[in-house]
Amino acid sequence: MTRPRLLITGINGLIGEVLRDPLAKSFEICGLDSRPPFSERVFQADIADLGEVSQVLDRLAPVRSVIHLAAHSAVDTAWESVLRVNIQGTRNVYEAARRCGVQRMVFASSNHVTGAYEGFAPNLHLHREAEPVPISASHPIRPDSDYGVSKAFGEILARYYCARWGMESICIRIGSVCRDDDPTTDPRFLRTWLSHRDLVHLMECCLSANVTYGVYYGVSNNKGAFWDLSNARAELGYEPRDDASRRMAAQAGDSPSACS
Amino acid sequence: MTRPRLLITGINGLIGEVLRDPLAKSFEICGLDSRPPFSERVFQADIADLGEVSQVLDRLAPVRSVIHLAAHSAVDTAWESVLRVNIQGTRNVYEAARRCGVQRMVFASSNHVTGAYEGFAPNLHLHREAEPVPISASHPIRPDSDYGVSKAFGEILARYYCARWGMESICIRIGSVCRDDDPTTDPRFLRTWLSHRDLVHLMECCLSANVTYGVYYGVSNNKGAFWDLSNARAELGYEPRDDASRRMAAQAGDSPSACS
Numbered sequence: 001m002t003r004p005r006l007l008i009t010g011i012n013g014l015i016g017e018v019l020r021d022p023l024a025k026s027f028e029i030c031g032l033d034s035r036p037p038f039s040e041r042v043f044q045a046d047i048a049d050l051g052e053v054s055q056v057l058d059r060l061a062p063v064r065s066v067i068h069l070a071a072h073s074a075v076d077t078a079w080e081s082v083l084r085v086n087i088q089g090t091r092n093v094y095e096a097a098r099r100c101g102v103q104r105m106v107f108a109s110s111n112h113v114t115g116a117y118e119g120f121a122p123n124l125h126l127h128r129e130a131e132p133v134p135i136s137a138s139h140p141i142r143p144d145s146d147y148g149v150s151k152a153f154g155e156i157l158a159r160y161y162c163a164r165w166g167m168e169s170i171c172i173r174i175g176s177v178c179r180d181d182d183p184t185t186d187p188r189f190l191r192t193w194l195s196h197r198d199l200v201h202l203m204e205c206c207l208s209a210n211v212t213y214g215v216y217y218g219v220s221n222n223k224g225a226f227w228d229l230s231n232a233r234a235e236l237g238y239e240p241r242d243d244a245s246r247r248m249a250a251q252a253g254d255s256p257s258a259c260s
Numbered sequence: 261m262t263r264p265r266l267l268i269t270g271i272n273g274l275i276g277e278v279l280r281d282p283l284a285k286s287f288e289i290c291g292l293d294s295r296p297p298f299s300e301r302v303f304q305a306d307i308a309d310l311g312e313v314s315q316v317l318d319r320l321a322p323v324r325s326v327i328h329l330a331a332h333s334a335v336d337t338a339w340e341s342v343l344r345v346n347i348q349g350t351r352n353v354y355e356a357a358r359r360c361g362v363q364r365m366v367f368a369s370s371n372h373v374t375g376a377y378e379g380f381a382p383n384l385h386l387h388r389e390a391e392p393v394p395i396s397a398s399h400p401i402r403p404d405s406d407y408g409v410s411k412a413f414g415e416i417l418a419r420y421y422c423a424r425w426g427m428e429s430i431c432i433r434i435g436s437v438c439r440d441d442d443p444t445t446d447p448r449f450l451r452t453w454l455s456h457r458d459l460v461h462l463m464e465c466c467l468s469a470n471v472t473y474g475v476y477y478g479v480s481n482n483k484g485a486f487w488d489l490s491n492a493r494a495e496l497g498y499e500p501r502d503d504a505s506r507r508m509a510a511q512a513g514d515s516p517s518a519c520s
Contacts (some may be wrong), residue, residue, distance in 0.1 A: 022308045035469065047316070079351065083348060083351075087343070088272075088343060091339065091343075095339075116420075116423035120424065132477070141416060141419060142420075142423050143416060143419065143420040143423070143424075144420075144421060144423070144424065144426075145420075146420075148420065149413075149416055149417055149420050150261065152416045153409075153413050153416065156401060156409055156413065156416070157409055159401060159402060159403065160376070160402075160403040160404075160405075160406075160408065160409050163376035163402050163403070164376065164380065164403075164405070187508065224264070225334070250427060
């Protein structure tokens with residue numbers, strides 16, 4: 001049986017690297033990135049250039065689904081860069097995908113779309129509360145940065161392409177994905193960590209769920225987490241298995257198999 | 261007593277022309293536009309150029325409030341144009357205003373932020389319903405166009421500048437403002453009309469209300485209107501006096517003073 005084709009933009013970034021092998025079980029994975037390594041399945045393109053993105057999609061057609069990760073991902077990225085890559089670039093990916101008949105887009109949004117609920121340094125009150133009231137995807141957005149604004153823009157665009165063009169669009173406000181999958185290096189990560197294993201599971205849910213549009217948080221089952229996963233559980237079937245506090249305890253020697 | 265200074269971007273457009281004289285009773289009006297006529301109070305600037313916008317604001321400082329109207333306002337404006345003027349341009353106006361200490365921004369958003377609720381031609385179902393369920397500002401956005409996406413972006417930016425920088429930001433999803441103030445030329449206008457008189461009153465409310473952030477529809481008291489004004493009435497004190505159906509009846513000779 002032929003596996004449906006899945007294009008991952010930004011495949012050479014951290015999240016793309018985590019996803020590519022596990023998702024290859026069910027999908028024929030192709031990639032697009034501005035940075036090497038390139039191969040016969042991973043193409044070089046600058047997403048800020050519609051022509052380059054379209055060329056990759058035309059060459060790969062038919063592509064069933066796209067996971068759109070390519071972006072400047074640092075929260076302090078300057079406006080000019082988020083405008084070019086995260087705003088213009090995301091619009092290019094959506095537009096090229098629409099023209100090529102892509103059925104489903106999974107957009108890597110960010111928790112920074114609602115980051116201002118956490119407060120601003122040095123008053124990051126949400127990080128200190130023992131049992132914070134979770135922020136849900138139905139709360140009004142409250143970006144904390146130009147970067148957060150650019151990710152909220154992507155959610156709007158997703159809504160538009162779904163309403164106007166029928167493209168299924170699922171937006172994930174991704175928590176903290178760590179290169180070494182270790183959430184113990186920063187107190188905030190203990191609440192915002194999304195483990196590699198839960199990330200893969202979440203993306204599998206996004207690619208198969210019977211949903212046409214939605215916004216969901218992507219976070220592990222951490223003690224003290226301040227994002228509401230109820231719609232992700234109900235609509236996507238997402239069931240996170242990892243908990244940063246257990247990982248922390250394991251490192252301290254209390255529980256040798258916290259993440260098994 | 262000195263009147264506080266109010267900058268209107270896009271002052272030479274239709275809405276700017278309606279507002280400038282009535283608002284001059286309470287404010288010292290200055291303007292910025294890309295098109296003439298210019299004067300000692302109306303400066304030429306391309307809002308897509310941060311330097312030009314900043315220069316105008318620096319020259320006028322202190323400016324208490326800004327009404328940001330400058331934009332491509334046609335719903336079918338091409339993406340490249342809305343990106344440059346409505347997205348980059350709006351960000352420039354916010355950023356220049358922040359740097360100059362502007363206290364309050366009134367952003368001319370648009371009903372096209374939720375236009376997809378009306379359906380798409382030829383299935384514009386909302387226009388035919390006798391008693392449509394009104395769309396409120398707390399409904400999820402659902403843009404109908406690149407233009408609508410760009411206005412939703414402006415609302416996000418307003419939210420960010422308020423949360424991060426304390427700039428009071430009021431967004432008005434303006435209905436149909438007609439050059440000759442006549443809503444009888446299009447069946448949709450009978451529901452979406454915002455009369456010149458109600459527009460002026462609404463902007464007066466926006467400039468004085470005790471509100472730090474909000475999104476409101478701007479429409480007259482039309483029979484069959486499908487936008488909810490309850491938050492505008494409660495939070496801004498907006499009380500529209502005109503009704504397109506009475507204007508229509510007046511033209512048909514039923515009521516000679518429908519809009520008095």
